[in-house]
Amino acid sequence: MVDMSWPGCAKSLKGVILDMCGVLYDSGDGDGVAIPGSIEAVRKLKSSDLQLRFCTNETQATREKFVAKLGRLGFDISVSEVFSPAPAAIAVLKERGLRPHLLVYDGVLPEFDSVDKANPNCVVIGDAAEKFSYQNLNEAFRVLVGLDKPVLFSLGQGRYYKETDGLKLDVGVYMKALEYACDLKAEVIGKPSPMFFQSVLTDMGLQPHEALMIGDDLVNDVGGAQNCGMKGVQVRTGKYRLSDENHPTVTADGTVDNLAQAVDVILNQRGH
Amino acid sequence: MAGRRVLKAVLIDLSGTLHIEDTAVPGAQDALNRLRQASVAVKFVTNTTKESKRILLERLQRLNFDLQEKEIFTSLSAARSLLEQKEHRPLLLVDDSALEDFTGIDTSEPNAVVVGLAPDHFNYKALNKAFRMILDGAPLIAIHKARYYKRKDGLALGPGPFVTGLEYATDCKAIVVGKPEKTFFTQALSDLGCSPSEAVMIGDDARDDVGGAQNAGMLGILVKTGKYREGDENKISPPPHLTCDSFPDAVEHILKNLL
Known part of the structure; x- marks a missing residue:
């Protein structure tokens, strides 16, 4: 009989998906710092028979810049293994024949180079920070109200995040503003959207029950993966809080101290 | 006739009811003068986030409406x-x-x-x-x-x-704080010393003017000028006390039936 619970389920796994910030590294001044044991853990997974992908809600830089930063920290990761909301949005746009009006951070614009943006028939917003001016938001609004069937994509739906100089409004606030102005519901791309996880599974050619997600965000990483039919394990690093282990709606399949421990448990189960 | 109200105050919306942009609704100035000859207080109420009372007053005076700044009550x-x-x-x-x-x-x-x-x-x-x-x-x-x-x-x-x-x-x-909030209407009436049941609101916005006023306990009259669209009177429950063509008709109704 197949063991479906953690860690026994590791025996029948075919792929692992890792969150990045808070699992591989902690953000901070400059590039941030690698979480102890994580560089080695990624190396071990890569040399195993498991498929490996990375999944992040980062939308202020291109994947190339982001992966280069991780390379400087010592991680051996290639761009094609990283899933972030911008490329996921591009796949959706192409599939549905949509041409976006973009309201995103300048750093992520190059991701959209290959996308036809003439005569837009939808709007994509990301964490645009200082670019969230009245003028720019109004332009996005006018594109939406000018459409018969307005479509708004939001790269994540966070309320705010913390930077060294204080709390900052995140993309979710502006998503809500446009939803209210246009009386519509945005389509959220990125974690915890099932579509986002599904795109990673499709890339690996796996069924949900064959894959495991490891992250530090109980709701967006673990809960999101579980909603897709995957297993979700939480690490006690990054934004992990003790209260996560008694969360009212999300219960992780397993909780481990860090990525290094998670990988050792998985590989042990598989008899490596 | 039972339960006839004592009418003490009339609240009047500005844009869309007395004027549309820089043009007065035909007959509106005369109608306002007739209303002022009756023993009823008049107040002008509007949702604005940009225009001060002085700016609103100047525009209405240019259009020959007879009113004073202290009679204007806005969302500001x-x-x-x-x-x-x-x-x-x-x-x-x-x-x-x-x-x-x-x-x-x-x-x-x-x-x-x-x-x-x-x-x-x-x-x-x-x-x-x-x-x-x-x-x-x-x-x-x-x-x-x-x-x-x-x-x-x-x-x-x-x-x-x-x-x-x-x-x-x-x-x-x-x-x-603006229309259609209940407190907006009660605040507008507060210095007139009358209760909502003694007041009527005239406006072109079914939800914000008429619905809001009626929700606060006033009567509401919807005029078919400004932003009014066919069928607006059916969008609120209870329906307006009266729906009529324009501000002068509303005044006629008040003078004839409510005083």
């Missing part, structure tokens, strides 16, 4: 009343042209956020400042929550989307 007046009553010191995210209606209000070390329509202030930095204040416990006061408005160059975002965004960020509810 309502915000001011609330600030005075609660002794709040506001961060004012309102258009510069509206600032004169807040003359004399202490804005040092602000402990409340007032959001009007202020394209110049709706930048990331200013909204972050407002957001942090609200997170620290400052109340969020919205002049109103309109989704958008019409500008010469097309539609433009109103205050509503920004209020909604701040509500989401801080997980709080804004205090809305």
Whole structure:
């Protein structure tokens, strides 16, 4: 009989998906710092028979810049293994024949180079920070109200995040503003959207029950993966809080101290 | 006839009811004069986030309406009343042209956020400042929550989307002071010394003017000018006390049947 619970389920796994910030590294001044044991853990997974992908809600830089930063920290990761909301949005746009009006951070614009943006028939917003001016938001609004069937994509739906100089409004606030102005519901791309996880599974050619997600965000990483039919394990690093282990709606399949421990448990189960 | 009301006050909407842009509704000035000859108080009420009472007065006087500044009550007046009553010191995210209606209000070390329509202030930095204040416990006061408005160059975002965004960020509810809020109507009547059951509202907006007034206990008369669209009278429950072609008809009805 197949063991479906953690860690026994590791025996029948075919792929692992890792969150990045808070699992591989902690953000901070400059590039941030690698979480102890994580560089080695990624190396071990890569040399195993498991498929490996990375999944992040980062939308202020291109994947190339982001992966280069991780390379400087010592991680051996290639761009094609990283899933972030911008490329996921591009796949959706192409599939549905949509041409976006973009309201995103300048750093992520190059991701959209290959996308036809003439005569837009939808709007994509990301964490645009200082670019969230009245003028720019109004332009996005006018594109939406000018459409018969307005479509708004939001790269994540966070309320705010913390930077060294204080709390900052995140993309979710502006998503809500446009939803209210246009009386519509945005389509959220990125974690915890099932579509986002599904795109990673499709890339690996796996069924949900064959894959495991490891992250530090109980709701967006673990809960999101579980909603897709995957297993979700939480690490006690990054934004992990003790209260996560008694969360009212999300219960992780397993909780481990860090990525290094998670990988050792998985590989042990598989008899490596 | 049973339960006939004693009518003491008439509240009148401005844009769309007395005038449309720079043109008066035909016969509206005379109708207002006839109303003033009856023993009833008159007040002019409007949702505005940009125009001070002085600017509104000047426009109406140019169109030959007979009124005084103290007879005008706007959503800005309502915000001011609330600030005075609660002794709040506001961060004012309102258009510069509206600032004169807040003359004399202490804005040092602000402990409340007032959001009007202020394209110049709706930048990331200013909204972050407002957001942090609200997170620290400052109340969020919205002049109103309109989704958008019409500008010469097309539609433009109103205050509503920004209020909604701040509500989401801080997980709080804004205090809305303009029409159709009940307190807006009761505040407008307060210095006339009459209760809502002794007043009638005339306006072109079924939901904000008529529905709001009736919800506050007044009678509401819907006029088919301004933003009125066919069937608007069916969009509110209970329906308007009366739906008529324009402001002069509303006045005729009041003089004939309500006094």
